Amino acid sequence: MTVYLGIDFGTSGARAVVIDSVGTIFAETQYPFPIQAITIDTATHWQKVLFSLIEQIPQSIKGEINAIAINGTSATVLLCDRIGQPVDAPILYNDPRGVAVMEQLRTIAPPNHVVLSATSSLAKLLWWYDCTDLISKSSAETNPLYFLHQADWLAFLLHGKLGISDDHNALKLGYNPENLCYPDWLKQLPVSPMLPNVLAPGTPVGVVTPEVAHGLGLSPDCLVCTGTTDSIAAFIASGAKQPGEAVTSLGSTVVLKLLSTTPLEDAKFGIYSHRLGNLWLTGGASNTGGAVLRHFFSDRELESLSSQIDPEQESALDYYPLLRPGDRFPINDPDLRPRLEPKPDNSVEFLQGMLESIARIEARGYSLLQQLGASPLTGVYTAGGGAKNPTWTRIRERQLMVPMLTSLHTAAAYGTALLAKQGCLLEDRV
Numbered sequence: 446m447t448v449y450l451g452i453d454f455g456t457s458g459a460r461a462v463v464i465d466s467v468g469t470i471f472a473e474t475q476y477p478f479p480i481q482a483i484t485i486d487t488a489t490h491w492q493k494v495l496f497s498l499i500e501q502i503p504q505s506i507k508g509e510i511n512a513i514a515i516n517g518t519s520a521t522v523l524l525c526d527r528i529g530q531p532v533d534a535p536i537l538y539n540d541p542r543g544v545a546v547m548e549q550l551r552t553i554a555p556p557n558h559v560v561l562s563a564t565s566s567l568a569k570l571l572w573w574y575d576c577t578d579l580i581s582k583s584s585a586e587t588n589p590l591y592f593l594h595q596a597d598w599l600a601f602l603l604h605g606k607l608g609i610s611d612d613h614n615a616l617k618l619g620y621n622p623e624n625l626c627y628p629d630w631l632k633q634l635p636v637s638p639m640l641p642n643v644l645a646p647g648t649p650v651g652v653v654t655p656e657v658a659h660g661l662g663l664s665p666d667c668l669v670c671t672g673t674t675d676s677i678a679a680f681i682a683s684g685a686k687q688p689g690e691a692v693t694s695l696g697s698t699v700v701l702k703l704l705s706t707t708p709l710e711d712a713k714f715g716i717y718s719h720r721l722g723n724l725w726l727t728g729g730a731s732n733t734g735g736a737v738l739r740h741f742f743s744d745r746e747l748e749s750l751s752s753q754i755d756p757e758q759e760s761a762l763d764y765y766p767l768l769r770p771g772d773r774f775p776i777n778d779p780d781l782r783p784r785l786e787p788k789p790d791n792s793v794e795f796l797q798g799m800l801e802s803i804a805r806i807e808a809r810g811y812s813l814l815q816q817l818g819a820s821p822l823t824g825v826y827t828a829g830g831g832a833k834n835p836t837w838t839r840i841r842e843r844q845l846m847v848p849m850l851t852s853l854h855t856a857a858a859y860g861t862a863l864l865a866k867q868g869c870l871l872e873d874r875v
């Protein structure tokens with residue numbers, strides 16, 4: 446038996462999925478994250494979760510795992526010493542402390558670069574450099590520190606090699622996936638010795654260490670491959686493969702991802718591209734979405750009211766649903782006013798107006814990506830809480846004018862298991 450393990454460290458929990466070479470799921474394990482303060486022990490907790498996910502897999506399957514890959518939340522980062530021990534609490538994906546270095550960052554990075562955000566990995570690295578003495582006290586020769594993303598560090602725990610990342614995680618650190626290198630302005634910074642070497646996602650790094658193989662019951666030949674971010678892993682899981690195929694995530698916000706033969710970059714709209722095989726994964730995120738729906742309706746109401754909407758009859762309502770002013774994509778206007786008037790007395794009509802309006806914003810987003818040069822949209826998979834609303838799916842199909850596709854899988858861990866399988870193909874191990 447040849448099987449592959451994908452591990453997902455998401456925002457609310459961790460999951461593992463084992464698949465065989467045709468994609469059949471052999472085992473699944475999970476571990477919810479309790480809400481906890483982030484301390485220097487957080488990484489130790491991640492380690493416990495990682496090992497527990499693997500330990501829970503039945504031994505008959507675990508011993509047959511050929512390769513492992515791990516995804517983490519994008520821009521969740523940590524600083525560790527030469528033996529991989531964290532020297533400070535990790536900084537989570539949404540931690541805005543990087544705002545303290547934004548002024549400096551603007552003088553370093555080109556205008557509108559993807560790193561110019563308080564939550565980018567580079568802002569977090571510069572924060573460690575500027576606002577603590579951890580980096581100044583270290584020495585590249587005798588006492589080096591390593592800056593890693595969550596997925597990089599978790600993979601290190603299995604293969605034992607420090608200083609390795611993948612180009613999906615490294616994008617918000619400033620890595621250029623088109624030229625496959627860090628840009629010169631980044632290489633000149635004093636923190637540059639700490640930047641990880643970047644490989645393509647799903648590249649074999651090495652086999653598990655003997656201690657890990659023995660301790661967790663894995664084969665000593667089990668490969669560990671570079672990983673990806675949680676949202677790209679979920680994209681890969683959907684089954685989207687061809688240029689023009691897209692995945693819309695209808696969660697609290699609306700996130701569009703479209704596979705394209707050409708990369709796009711327009712920081713004004715928050716558009717950037719990740720390399721995915723020989724294609725480019727491009728997209729953008731709007732502040733409209735489920736969070737506004739949740740402000741007015743419970744999930745149960747959303748279900749019952751939606752079933753009373755006729756998706757074939759369009760209302761005359763034209764909203765821009767937002768919780769607070771401002772959007773970036775597909776309209777770049779930090780002062781954009783939320784528009785939810787006129788509000789009909791009838792809740793079914795009001796919800797219909799909102800679902801139609803969010804669908805129009807989604808369609809405008811895909812149009813913008815195509816105007817900027819992305820491959821023409823051919824079909825859309827859906828992820829997130831809104832995916833379970835068939836009325837909305839039909840409304841969106843009418844707006845987007847392409848088929849709505851059914852995802853093969855939605856779990857990010859599944860997409861990451863596919864990356865592990867790809868790593869074995871690269872090593873000719875299948």
Ligand code: ADP
Nearest residue numbers: 696697735736738739744747748829830831834
């Ligand atoms: P996130 O992970 O971004 O917080 P989820 O993917 O879990 O979001 O989706 C939650 C969102 O889905 C909520 O904001 C909720 O309003 C929305 N939602 C839940 N049920 C439905 C439904 N039947 N139709 C449309 N939206 C829904």
